[in-house]
Amino acid sequence: MTTLTSTQAPVAPMAAPISARARYTENVYFQDGRLLTGILTALLYLILATSLDAAGYVSSMALLVPVTLGALLLGFLMSYSRFDGFFALSHSMFTGLAWILYLMSGLVSRDEIAPFLSNGIPEIQAKAYFVLLRWLNWIDAALNNVASNDNYIFIFEMCFLVWWLTYLGVWSIFRYGYTWRAVIPAGVVLLINTYYAPKPILGFLVVFCLVAMILFVRTNLAEQQLRWREQRVHFSQDVTFDFLRNGLAYSVIVVALAWLIPGLGRSLEVRTVMEPLNEQWEETTERMNRLYQGLNRQTRPTSATFGRTLSLGGARNVGDTPIFQASTPRGRYWRAVVYDTYTGRQWLNTGEVEAEYDAGQPVPVGDWQLREPVTQTITLLSPVGNLIFAAPDIARVDVPIAASVRPLPVTTAAGEESFEVVMARSRRPLEVNEQYQVVSMQTAITERALIEASTEYPDAIREQYLQLPENFSERVAADAAAITAGAATPFQKARAIESALRNTIPYNDNIEAPPPDRDPVEYFLYDIREGYCDYYATAMVVMLRSLGIPSRVVSGYAEGVYDPETGLFTVTERDAHTWVEVYFPGYGWIEFEPTAGETQLNRPSGDEEVQTDLLSEQMPQNSEASPSQDPMMDEMQDPYANAALAQQAALEEQARARRVWWLWAIVTPILLLLGGWLIWRTRISGPTAFDPELPPLLFERLQRWAQRLRLMGPASQTPYEQAQRMGQALPEGRTPIESITESYVRYRFGRHDLSAGAGVNGEGVPVGMPPAGMVATGETGDPLILSWQSLEPVLWRAWVNRLLRLGRRRRQAASTPPDAGWGNEVD
Template sequence: MNLLQKLRPAEGWFSLALLFLLLMITTMSLQAAEWADGMSVLSSVTIMGIIVGWLFAKSRYVGFFLHPFAIILGIMWIGYSALPLTGISGSWVDQVSALILRPLIWLFDIQAGNVNGDTLPFVLLMGGLMWLISYGAIWDFFRARHIWGVLIPSALTVLINTYYAREDLIILLVLYVLVAFLLIVLSNLLDNQQRWRREEISYSRDIQVDFLRDGALLALFVIGMAWLMPATIDHAAVNPTLTRLTSPWGRAQQEWNRFFGTLNYRATGSGAYFDESLTFSGNLVRGEELVMYVRADAGRYWRVLVRDLYTGAGWTLSDDEIVAGPAAEQPIEGDTPVVDRGRIAVDQRYTIFRPAGTQLIAAGEPLMATVDLRLRRDVAPATEGGVEPIQLFARNPLFQGQSYRVTSAMPNVDEEMLRAAGTDYPVDLLEHYTDLPESLSPRVGELATSVTGGAETPYDQAKKIEAYLRTFPYNEGIAGPQPGEDGVEYFLFREKEGYCDYYASAMAVMLRTLGVPARIASGYSQGSLMENGSYEVRQRNAHTWVEVYFPELGWIEFEPTAAEQTLDRPLSLQGQFGPDSSEEGLSSALNDNDEMLSEMEDLRGDAGLENDGATDQPGQRDLFAWVPTMNWRALVPYLSAVVGLALLGVIGWAALQQRWRGLGLVEKLYDQLRLFGRALGQKADPSLTPHEYASKVGAQVPPAASTLSHVADLFTRQRFSTTPTLDPEEEAAMSEEWITARKQLMRRLAQRIAPLPSPADEIDSDDEAWQRPR
């Protein structure tokens, strides 16, 4: 017995091939998402995991001893495969050192609450995941006979990857589901076959083909039905409950994005969630989905959160504690007064179509809201004992279509007031909002000093830096900084182009080098003004800008991004805002909500019926938006059927090859005769001789009757003659004769499946119709 026969699984080679296909689809799904450079190493990791799993499953040793050894082998192979990803061309010792040090540096940064843009740890993590999945799947199938241990890890991987990937991977998901169905069917059949053999119950040799065929058809049916069903439940009474249940997942996402902020994430589709951390990355992708409608008398930006701690790799929050806030319609306790700060009360109404858990949106400095609040506080408020929120949360998750109102203090200043604000900053605020990492190069400060030469006030310094940065070309397709490279230095001195995250970060950091308190804010730009006076805000309006502190005036917004409209301060305040700049104005803004509420409810109803595109409707995803002129979605069931039929053909061919393994030519031909006979309704009766059975089949296909009789003659001779073997000439003649007969058998089989009426039938039908009473 040779090695291949020893290693042959009892379940058959086809089961191994099907499992190999399932695991490679999982790997291809991760690679096609293009999360990071170097994902190509996953192929070799998966294949080696399959080989090790297969060898260990065939071993006589128990898993208690084999599994630790498999983990060690996996670590060694993943490390070996990832050596080229270190980018070091030196000796293998240098490469191994980098392979160890880079994940350790990443881990130390994460533990310190910082962000790190190195993607190598992510690739290593995915390599470990695929090793465990592939090794575990082979072991569970061939040793433990546990099909769900095979499917659950890989299924979760494919589903999560498909949902969050920026590329459309639905075809790989469909293929995965199809192969998974076949594996379930095959596993169940193998278990039954084992029981039947134990109980000495006879069964057909080609039963595997029947089961796999029916399993594939069932899988295609389920896939087609799933495609046609609604994607989500949109009832307002149900969505809050579902959102509340997914809140822990949202927090896990937030931590994940802090760990791996530079991956190639997709444009957010199901929500508009902003993470605590912002990590400098490369190519930016923003969707077109409708996020919200906003009704407000003033406001350039709709803010979600403020980030205050610069790390070089991005921004994060110095304190992420969330505390209880006031109830609905109650002012935030301890908040600074509106009047006497160059600010004014402005009321905003938000109608949300892409909720982001409990995150709320508010312009300027929020004072109160119509929902119960939780909030993050500024760790260095301008006034002692003040509670200045940098982010608002609702106590309960928002649902799609929900409206709420926020009253905020908005800047109401001109250039003269800003120039006269001076530099009498609160000590804690100045120290906190001018803090920079020690690793920042001095040339950033030198550039800031050079750009602001001649500026006498912080406002003039800010305007000069803003104007300078707006000369940089706007580009969402940049490569992003290298691991360990400072993002602002990358933008200012190497790439010299980028998008809003880079513009805002560069301005805030340059101002901090000059001793001017600055921070970045994230949320949405104003959006498109509609005829009814509301703003339509889509995902493409997601934005980051700069806020600079001015004594007695508070945080003032600046716009350094070249692609955005310039934010110019008025020379005169008269007519700048609608509401009155007084306490009476605040009271009026807080109490005149009935009319706006009615208008926004009408707006919400109109939006649900008259959205301008399918992507604005809840629960839908336009997976084929790249070809808007074709209804590709309607073609998916047909494409799935074509793929399924092709896969069925491959499965059938492989099953037949397995069935005929070790048989001679005559035995193969007689077995084909039996299969055709069964398909034509002629079951093989054990009491019939080969000649009698061939005659029954030949009666249904007269043109092939002589060939079928010849096959029966040869089969009888093979089994019972003293000289059973055929000479080469006889085999060649028989093969050629069978080809002609097989065509006639297939033609008859096609007529049986889809019968065509004969001319006589048509004439009889016409006569019957003519003679029918009218």
Template sequence: MSPNEKKLPEGWSTLFLLIGMVMTVTWSVTAPQWVEGLNVIEVLALYGLLAGLLLAKTRFPPFLAHLFSLVYGAACVAYLGTGLLPSAFDPRQRFLELGYHINAWLWKVLHGGSSSDDLMFILFLGCLIWLLGYMAAWATFRSHRVWWAILPTAAVLFINFYWGPPSLLSFVIVYVGFMLLYFIRLNLFLQQLIWARERVRYEPEIAWDFLRYGLIFTLVVMALAWIAPGAAASEEAATFWGRFSEPWERVQDTWNRLFFTSRYYGSAQPNAFGTSTTLSGSVRLGNRVVMDVISAGGRYWRATVYDEYTGSGWLNTDEEMDYLEPFDPDLHTPQFEMRRLITQTYLSYLPGRTQLFALADPVGINRAAKIRYNQVMGQLPRDPHPIEMANISMIYARTPLGSGESYVVVSSISTADEESLRSAGVDYPRWVTERYLQLPNSLPQRVRDLAAEITRLQNSPYDKITALESYLRRIKYNELIESPPPAQDRVDWFLFDLQEGYCDYYSSALAVMARSVGVPARVAVGYGRGEYNAEAHAYRVRDNNAHAWVEVYFPRYGWIEFEPTAAESVIARPRRPASTAAPDNGDTQGPDRDQDPLDRWQELLDEDYSGGSLPPPESKPWWGTMLWVMGGFLVVAVALGGGYWLLEEQGMISLGMVQKAYARMTRFGRALQVLPRDSFTPYEYAAELSDEVPAGRGPIRRITELFVKQQFSPQTVNEEESAAAWRDLRPSLWRRWLTRWAEKFQTPPEET
């Protein structure tokens, strides 16, 4: 070993590569600037690495070392966290304020609330990054467990990449490079320990030779991975990961509830809309094709609705879940007047998606599904007795959709005209007033006062909503806004301070102000119509069509959509001709009023809404597919070559032919469970191996003789002779290894 390696046996290059791994992960977390001040975790990553290295080289038992690390790490996180508080605070006030933030966050965690405290987000990530650095250093320099350093860092990197902007791909590439070289270097160190124990001589500079060839191998693998087809596009992979979608969605919802961050970059995951959403900073939505929709009408492809406003975002608090069969006759939804049924066909291009979309109020779907809903009481046509009904807020497929797979939804959409809505009254059901008039106590009074001022001349709920909608549409539309202050109500900030924003802010402001003047409202999210293709009678929907709007409840007519966002067109509603009398309790609805929607499903499905078809997105020519196939074969060939190199060449670059032949022979011996003992002489080990591989007895004896002569005799040996002996021995070793492997899968004969 070199003098430097004596000071750090694992090698300074190992430390450099480990720092590269951990810091690449850390920089990938800070690069999207989720919240202001997040850069402090870069210091914590270095502190964690240093603490892990120093404690790994002490004689402290693991429990004591880990305990010391936790205490020291918590102190570092707290100290750096106080530096993010206002400079006017003295040190004592800063620690008291920090304790207040932690206590308030814990209270929300334990009571099911949501938090938008950026400081707690930074503290949490600071603790995580500290542990990441400490564990990686401990695993490298104390326990020598390669995967204990790789797996946690890779998990954090890829989860962050999953949520972050596409530009984070560069961090993934750099991390993979550091990780492969780290893997090679630490495994070389472990191999050196084995050689030292077995008294195998090797050149001191082998580490640098090894890293040089390892770097070439790493660059080749990374280049092939870059051009190979993405696993995310594989339907088989999507189906596999889809099995874990439900628990992963629960994790996402919990994370969003506890850590509402200030920036949003769109979602890389197939299910983009969860049970919570935050009013955040700038948005950056891509142009990826999400789906095609064939429908005779409609404006919004809805994913979910939110009923509870928190001051920083919205929650879906529905707790009822149920499983449906295709067009399940047991599904009953609230019935309203002036409605018609409409069929939509959705063609999904995101493999692995389970979230399903629907116009307005869905009443049936052609595949097995799971719904989230709140239970209400209502009546079916021709049945005077009230029954339990499902006010559906979210729909999920029970099996993930593949790319190009379609599903059909039947929805009930409103045809109510302005005069009908204006005369709807305020006789709201109890289930509406209990859920859709909620506002937090922290809502600033000036928001309520502004809503009251805008609607003071309006009498009906419809006129109040249209007045609020008109006011909001005068606010400037801007997707690249600054991050909101963590302690300020988001709607208040939007209306009085920022006075610009995007659809999330417009819809939230309308829903909140409507509730403040006694009009039940909720926020809905999903996608706008997208780009219409007249020949195919279909809409192409992309990521940048993601949208939020408002649904307002009107007695007898149900949920009606409103569009407060300045960048979108106002919803045009029919006006009743002057000669038409106002409806009396819905009697003008004719036979539709007395017909259960279930009775019309088959009729609707038989109607021709299929139209044409849009070309699938980003279709590739046949020769492109051939290139991918050839690339796949090349990747497999490199992988096989790499496996051969690991078995027969790893760690032997600087060895002479005689030493290399003997080292290869002992490596195969270990694979065949013929392990060298400290008491064995080379000849005794050769005898043991010959008993296991009788066909190789001659070459084994010759390789051993040459090795002993070179190690313990001043005589020179013919290295070409050892190479020839190894060529004779190799087939016998491979055959015996494959035979032993096959024997593991053979079923033993039954005893008679």
């Protein structure tokens, strides 16, 4: 083996003093392209800030831009400084808090801080105290699960989020070179903002993706330039322009493909797997809606539109997107969810009883008077999640459902316990253009019947549906009593309040959210005197409850537009609606419409001669089914039809489950094998072509094998001494071991071109050449790669033989008797 000869090194001249600029730039990870990297980083976070401002949640989000600029400036300064991470992060936290409070003080009026000013506190300090006090009040509301619509807190938290994202992003990129860690959190926030923003901001996401990918190209090139300089690899300075040009073209192609290729969300299997996560996300969204009631929100035709809470917030944004079509003899309301509890800020659905019904399985509905079955065929035109929309009361659905139900104070027709569905979801994904069929027991009540209805309310109904907040407005209660002063029955009182709201308060979708310290109903009735359906329904229900009349709020869709030629009701996003239901003993829950601009509910007067057994005449019990009878009700009364439908639904569920199981059974092993092969190829197998880092890469793998085979010498040994030790233990691999070691030494410590006359090793074989046997076989390729490929089988055999030897030693040790140990050895 040859050894490197050394000559006496000349005395190095005294180093020149380090300039001030170099003293600071040495603390930055990237030494190339710092200006362009800084510009791209600043653009990235300014796009995020402006997208949050353009989303339109509140009207005072423009200060996110100066917040971002402050975070960028501090992040750049700290990255170039000599401060460590702890000082930089702690300093950023206090500086950011002070900067945000200063900017937010411009949003606070003098009237709001009058109590502070009266105590002699300076104005700027008083404004900061005001914002902090509002923040503490919001935390108290969150801990006590109380609704809050304080927009100051939303702005404060968004500013703090953007500050930390920007500062940590700049620090990560410039101090440590972690571009991915900086971009991904900002991208996730922008993606969520794009999805939930009241206004369309998709363009911000597209530009963000382009800038992010160009930043990845620039920082990756800067990191490669660091390595090339360290390893003395020559490269042209023009490579920067080529990289950026190709990176921009690649970024445009990627964004275009992401725009054009349909998402995986349309896959039935993927949606089935994601269903538990979607449900958890809906619960989280509902909780966030409670904590940020005052924000303007985007109304979406999805299950998130109708959850277990209904907040009285600001303007609602709805479009004309078709949601579904309904084929039915008549339609008025398509119920989604029933709300029973009012907190003073929002409505809650507190139903805790969950029940599952198979496809076609009857729901044990109450035996109310004057009800008749109505069949509806719903054709979905947009994604709606898994919510079931239907006229009340749902008696049967031809898809399997999971329903929130409430016990009713009446029995079924068979004398059994009955339940009411207050919210239903399909247990399988509902796709666009899919149909489902629902049978509902719809009321056919007359005004005379409602006037003559009993006022003996069951205790369960009174307890649940007369609830009001503790601080309920006495003014609203007094007005309810005044409006109904001339009404004698609950129905007449309900009609009086309904008419008063419809005729005196105009409809307006675009209203501001009520202030945090203002009762929403008083805000609607006395301050702005306009609003939309959520406010109309809430005002009517709380008025009725103050009079002792059980009532509740219901959300879903209004009837939509009826086409006489097709016989279809087309329901659009704009038909999203909230209405009122009032309880009448013996008849159940009856709808009322207090919203101005909506169609008036007109019922038969009942003065004409009406048979009280109308329902039984339409469904004769002792005769063959008449042609006018509902065919789906025939199936409900036929146990054999029910059994067949249930069996068919079970088979469909099993088939779907098998399809999903086989999909994962095929894909999972393929992915595992592919991942294992890639790991093995990366860690064990050699490269397939020469690159500037090949000699140190192969030598590092050689050292890993030496550790695995217990052939690693002390750290003081030179690479040649390590190679000699390994070659003695593995005579078959001595030549490639020496070849790889010699290439590494020349690459690491010399200034020689590896492709030009590298010399010979200890056996006279040219360095970098494979063993003669491999050349004789006619194999071609880089000599260093071929050397590694010839050495690899030798290493594997040595490793297997070592494992076998260890196994034999363990067996021998286990079979050795105790008295034949070290103490009994013969010299």
